[in-house]
């Protein structure tokens with residue numbers, strides 16, 4: 001099969017189209033003939049050597065795919081060969097064939113093509129696990145999402161809208177602000193021209209938000225703590241600008257705040273299955289009704305994966321970038 005190799009890692013140009021054997025599905029796994037693969041920031045980190053894959057995962061990049069089931073591993077009964085699926089992959093998505101746990105796959109929502117479906121798993125699994133399971137986000141609350149125009153951010157906005165949560169976002173320019181407002185955010189703050197904590201304070205008349213989803217890290221910690229109301233939850237999914245810093249933690253005690261976070265990839269198979277089941281029940285029907293939609297910013301053929309990564313590293317994109325694995 002054709003796949004994207006990245007050798008010992010480096011900048012985007014280290015990625016080349018290569019030939020190699022297709023993987024075989026083990027017990028409980030399915031082999032997927034990949035039509036499209038989603039691109040995520042963790043792929044960029046893995047490619048550059050800053051996010052090594054777990055020991056038992058494919059070294060090939062790619063955490064989400066959509067395609068057709070090509071073969072079943074031992075014991076798999078919930079899928080049939082030929083079924084259209086989208087799946088959270090343990091790695092190996094930038095390839096013509098990819099294996100995934102049968103219990104980490106979902107049907108292609110009605111009305112979606114493979115490209116849209118490939119853009120769903122990584123962001124929805126991550127946002128659900130962090131905002132609903134860890135962040136205990138509930139209807140009627142207020143949410144602040146840093147990086148609102150990212151793949152993760154736009155899903156967080158949609159989840160907020162779906163749950164009846166008032167959503168604030170930070171973004172790096174006015175075009176992204178307008179897009180997030182159109183996608184359902186109630187307030188978009190350009191962090192280059194305004195202090196987000198001051199804006200949250202002003203808009204909420206000093207009361208703050210209940211949950212913050214942060215991918216920025218230490219430089220935002222103090223202002224995040226200031227922006228949370230009593231019993232607020234700060235949830236980390238990344239540290240784009242560093243995880244080390246100093247902060248006055250007094251607000252954690254005075255406001256009974258919770259600081260938490262998680263990464264999807266090292267979670268157990270069973271935990272990912274639970275998240276898949278929750279998404280199947282709570283989100284996939286809304287996707288099939290067209291109430292929730294991924295936003296595809298750009299598509300590239302598999303052989304041009306380097307361009308996809310350069311675009312992501314430029315942060316010019318809004319929403320998702322997808323690779324077309326089949327012509």
Ligand SMILES: NC(=O)c1ccc[n+]([C@@H]2O[C@H](COP(=O)([O-])OP(=O)(O)OC[C@H]3O[C@@H](n4cnc5c(N)ncnc54)[C@H](OP(=O)(O)O)[C@@H]3O)[C@@H](O)[C@H]2O)c1
Nearest residue numbers: 040041042126147150151152171172237238262263264315
């Ligand atoms: N924990 C997990 O399991 C998990 C899973 C998937 C992804 N992630 C992480 O989640 C993040 C988003 O992933 P993605 O694939 O959606 O990537 P992405 O689309 O490239 O998003 C990164 C975003 O960060 C924003 N940003 C950078 N500096 C910022 C700042 N100082 N303040 C506010 N926003 C800032 C950028 O937007 P601006 O141009 O507006 O700055 C950009 O939209 C990445 O860091 C990724 O590693 C974590």
